Amino acid sequence: MDVLQIKILVSLVAAHFLSDFVLQTDLDVKQKNKVKYFIKHIFFVTSVSYLLLGGFDNYLIPIFILITHSLIDLIKLKIKNDNLWIFLSDQLAHLSVIIFISINAHFFLDTTRKFFWVIYFGENYYQVLLLLTAVILVTKFSGVMIGYLIKPLQIKIFQSEVNNEDLPQTGKIIGYLERLIILISVLMNVPAIIGFLITAKSILRYSEIKSDKDKLFVEYILIGTLLSFALGISLSYLAFESINAIKVML
Numbered sequence: 216m217d218v219l220q221i222k223i224l225v226s227l228v229a230a231h232f233l234s235d236f237v238l239q240t241d242l243d244v245k246q247k248n249k250v251k252y253f254i255k256h257i258f259f260v261t262s263v264s265y266l267l268l269g270g271f272d273n274y275l276i277p278i279f280i281l282i283t284h285s286l287i288d289l290i291k292l293k294i295k296n297d298n299l300w301i302f303l304s305d306q307l308a309h310l311s312v313i314i315f316i317s318i319n320a321h322f323f324l325d326t327t328r329k330f331f332w333v334i335y336f337g338e339n340y341y342q343v344l345l346l347l348t349a350v351i352l353v354t355k356f357s358g359v360m361i362g363y364l365i366k367p368l369q370i371k372i373f374q375s376e377v378n379n380e381d382l383p384q385t386g387k388i389i390g391y392l393e394r395l396i397i398l399i400s401v402l403m404n405v406p407a408i409i410g411f412l413i414t415a416k417s418i419l420r421y422s423e424i425k426s427d428k429d430k431l432f433v434e435y436i437l438i439g440t441l442l443s444f445a446l447g448i449s450l451s452y453l454a455f456e457s458i459n460a461i462k463v464m465l
Contacts, residue, residue, distance in 0.1 A: 216317065221464060222330065222341060223268065224317040227280070229344040230264040231309055236355035238263065248292055260284050267344065269330035276316060276323050283312045299363035338465040342458055346402075349454030353394040357446040358387055364442055368435045386439065393440075394447035401451035402458075413444060 216224070238259045246252040261284070265277040287308045294301060316323055332340045393412060400408035 218465060220317045220320045221461070222333075223276075223320050223323075224313065225341045225344050225348075225461070226268045226330075227264055227276075227313040227316060228310070229348045230267045231260070231313060232348050232351045232356065233267075234260040234263045235306075235309075236351050236359070247288070253288070253292075256288070257281060257285050267332075269332040270324055271331055273324040279316060279323070280312070284309060287312070299360065302359065302363060341461055341465060345454065345458050345461060349398060349450065349458075350395070352450045352454070353398045353447050354391040357394055357443065357450065358390055360446060361390065361439055361442045365435065365439050368438060386436070390439070390443045394443060394451075397444070397447035398451040398454065401448070401455050409444070409448065 234256070239256050243252050243256055247256065261277050261281040264280050265271075265274075268276060270276070287305060291301065291305050336343075396412060397409055400406055
């Protein structure tokens with residue numbers, strides 16, 4: 216891919232994850248079959264894509280995203296199923312559209328013009344977008360994936376007598392924090408922190424075991440923790456390599 220294609224790819228990927236996982240709330244997701252919530256989401260996706268791209272004289276790309284994102288989301292709503300594979304297929308479809316736009320950049324816009332944000336912030340703008348995308352991936356995106364993966368265990372725990380009323384929110388926040396720590400440690404090139412984090416959390420969790428019920432609860436937490444670490448480490452190193460590659464290419 217050439218420089219122009221990479222710039223469009225980075226901008227639109229950041230816009231997608233920002234719109235889908237930050238600007239779209241849990242309530243928006245649950246009520247997406249209602250027209251006003253659906254329109255709200257499509258408006259955010261289109262607007263953020265237009266803003267982050269910075270080609271303010273170009274309307275073809277935002278319109279293309281508006282149409283394709285709407286169609287993909289409508290298909291997902293028609294399926295009326297909610298599992299990891301549907302979630303990943305939906306994300307892959309959106310990202311495929313973004314890759315298609317990037318590859319065909321010369322068709323979608325005038326390649327002789329500079330993007331607005333590059334004029335004011337320079338090429339570092341795209342490194343910031345990659346960092347923003349990385350933060351969203353290791354927090355919200357990973358959280359959704361882990362939620363799907365541990366859902367069977369979660370149902371089992373909820374049906375038991377274990378006290379877990381605060382589990383969904385506190386577990387989510389802890390997961391966000393630990394994956395952010397992993398991302399920071401990778402970007403700062405101090406991976407030893409990850410080892411200390413895994414050891415400390417494992418000791419704390421196993422110290423809570425007092426009965427078979429507690430053991431079930433702690434095993435559930437540890438499975439979620441290991442999934443969290445696996446995604447956090449993988450995505451963090453992907454972000455690290457991507458940011459370094461952008462420095463060289465731009």
